Amino acid sequence: MIREGEKGGEVEKQSPVSVVDMGLVLLYNQVVSLKTRSQQKVGAVIVAAGSSQRMGGLDKMSAPIGGRPALARVIDVFHRCQAIDQIVVVVTEKNVDWCRQLVAEHGWSKVTDICPGGERRRDSVAIGLSRLKDCYWAVIHDGARPLLTKDLIQQGLTEAKKTGTAVAAVPVTDTIKLAGNDRLVQQTLPRPNLWTVQTPQVFRFDIITQAHQQAKGDATDDAALVEQLGYPVKLYMGSYDNIKITTPEDLALAEVLVKKYGK
Numbered sequence: 160m161i162r163e164g165e166k167g168g169e170v171e172k173q174s175p176v177s178v179v180d181m182g183l184v185l186l187y188n189q190v191v192s193l194k195t196r197s198q199q200k201v202g203a204v205i206v207a208a209g210s211s212q213r214m215g216g217l218d219k220m221s222a223p224i225g226g227r228p229a230l231a232r233v234i235d236v237f238h239r240c241q242a243i244d245q246i247v248v249v250v251t252e253k254n255v256d257w258c259r260q261l262v263a264e265h266g267w268s269k270v271t272d273i274c275p276g277g278e279r280r281r282d283s284v285a286i287g288l289s290r291l292k293d294c295y296w297a298v299i300h301d302g303a304r305p306l307l308t309k310d311l312i313q314q315g316l317t318e319a320k321k322t323g324t325a326v327a328a329v330p331v332t333d334t335i336k337l338a339g340n341d342r343l344v345q346q347t348l349p350r351p352n353l354w355t356v357q358t359p360q361v362f363r364f365d366i367i368t369q370a371h372q373q374a375k376g377d378a379t380d381d382a383a384l385v386e387q388l389g390y391p392v393k394l395y396m397g398s399y400d401n402i403k404i405t406t407p408e409d410l411a412l413a414e415v416l417v418k419k420y421g422k
Contacts, residue, residue, distance in 0.1 A: 202245040202294035204287030207302025208276025225417035232305040300359040315361040318395040323363040327397030328354040357397040
């Protein structure tokens with residue numbers, strides 16, 4: 160830049176920032192970004208080792224939804240999510256070879272392990288967590304929820320950074336009544352405070368591993384184990400379309416949703 164000096168009308172030249180300097184700044188920012196990213200590596204555990212007891216003889220993991228196996232839909236979403244670095248898939252013993260073939264056919268390179276699950280869901284999750292390598296965050300998802308989206312995963316990671324945990328959930332739409340073993344109503348619960356919990360569930364890796372190591376009894380989700388340790392569990396808005404396949408009717412509903420939204 161050229162400017163006129165204050166004395167004697169002298170002209171002074173000021174050199175602009177060089178292209179080389181700008182390049183170094185950009186390179187430095189990229190290195191810092193990559194370093195931060197590596198320090199917060201994200202691993203996913205897809206839990207697909209259920210027995211499908213209520214499916215009338217169907218295996219819900221291989222059941223087709225929109226022409227694709229339910230489990231394939233889940234793995235594909237995680238693989239295409241840029242935030243995910245590593246994927247571990249936990250399946251039944253009889254599905255290990257099938258799942259390996261599925262992964263090979265699709266070239267899902269982020270899948271590093273396919274392993275058989277345990278007796279209970281929490282055992283299967285613990286097995287999956289043990290296969291994650293150097294991860295700062297763990298995203299746990301049920302393979303029986305095949306209609307999740309990349310945005311749902313990313314939102315969970317964003318929310319988890321505030322408290323160390325984040326769980327997808329949706330507000331309850333039905334009236335919920337608490338009843339005794341005799342099915343007599345004891346209380347009508349306040350609906351505004353009730354949420355139906357889903358997956359994905361996102362945890363700082365050290366928190367969720369501690370929760371599984373110190374767990375007392377069984378639990379239907381991983382957040383309950385974290386709650387036992389006294390950690391805050393943050394709910395974030397899930398999706399009513401993020402249904403869980405438990406019965407053949409759920410499979411039919413998933414098919415309708417896929418056709419309606421082109422998922």
